[in-house]
Amino acid sequence: QKEVEQDPGPLSVPEGAIVSLNCTYSNSAFQYFMWYRQYSRKGPELLMYTYSSGNKEDGRFTAQVDKSSKYISLFIRDSQPSDSATYLCAMSRPTGNQFYFGTGTSLTVIP
Amino acid sequence: KAGVTQTPRYLIKTRGQQVTLSCSPISGHRSVSWYQQTPGQGLQFLFEYFSETQRNKGNFPGRFSGRQFSNSRSEMNVSTLELGDSALYLCASSPGTGTQGDTQYFGPGTRLTVL
Numbered sequence: 562q563k564e565v566e567q568d569p570g571p572l573s574v575p576e577g578a579i580v581s582l583n584c585t586y587s588n589s590a591f592q593y594f595m596w597y598r599q600y601s602r603k604g605p606e607l608l609m610y611t612y613s614s615g616n617k618e619d620g621r622f623t624a625q626v627d628k629s630s631k632y633i634s635l636f637i638r639d640s641q642p643s644d645s646a647t648y649l650c651a652m653s654r655p656t657g658n659q660f661y662f663g664t665g666t667s668l669t670v671i672p
Numbered sequence: 673k674a675g676v677t678q679t680p681r682y683l684i685k686t687r688g689q690q691v692t693l694s695c696s697p698i699s700g701h702r703s704v705s706w707y708q709q710t711p712g713q714g715l716q717f718l719f720e721y722f723s724e725t726q727r728n729k730g731n732f733p734g735r736f737s738g739r740q741f742s743n744s745r746s747e748m749n750v751s752t753l754e755l756g757d758s759a760l761y762l763c764a765s766s767p768g769t770g771t772q773g774d775t776q777y778f779g780p781g782t783r784l785t786v787l
Contacts, residue, residue: 593775595775595776597778602760602783603780603781604676604678604762604778604779604780604781605715605762605778606778607775607776607777607778610775649714649715651776653774653775658703658720658722658727658728658766658768658769658774659717659720659728660705660717660764660776662707662714662715662717663714664713664714664715665714665715
């Protein structure tokens with residue numbers, strides 16, 4: 562079993578829709594959770610970073626962590642065509658500097 | 673601050689050749705990690721270097737190796753290239769202290785094609 566599971570999609574939504582992207586994980590030692598956005602033929606860019614459980618909001622993006630269920634989510638409100646990309650979740654333990662990535666979800670926002 | 677830079681951006685090699693990729697981390701970052709990204713496998717961790725020492729290693733064969741210099745710049749080398757080595761190779765830098773949740777910042781990647 563992979564330590565981080567992510568539905569690869571693809572996910573296709575109309576412009577303006579609310580998008581929900583999710584990852585599950587198996588290692589309860591993970592404390593730090595990240596979402597990256599990767600455009601085609603580019604490197605991933607850090608989008609959101611959260612520690613432990615709870616919500617974090619940044620503009621149209623909200624990251625949610627539920628440690629009891631080992632489940633993290635990224636919500637995108639009022640989705641735009643420019644949000645079309647692959648979204649990767651990642652997580653790490655408090656020490657060790659090793660990061661575990663999901664395989665990515667491909668999102669297309671249709672104008 | 674300047675971001676993570678990787679050179680070259682594109683490479684075409686033939687089977688059996690070797691290749692060296694270079695990565696310059698964000699100024700002040702001491703940790704450099706390397707990943708291989710393919711459509712089928714996603715991001716796969718190769719290794720991490722911190723203060724010129726390999727600190728973590730993924731499950732790749734010995735044909736994949738790396739090193740880090742005193743200025744934190746890193747290189748990775750792949751010897752005896754195989755067709756399956758065609759991928760986007762990503763470098764990520766982080767402060768590297770490993771505590772309080774360092775996060776990683778990625779470079780644009782080197783796209784390697786093996787013919």
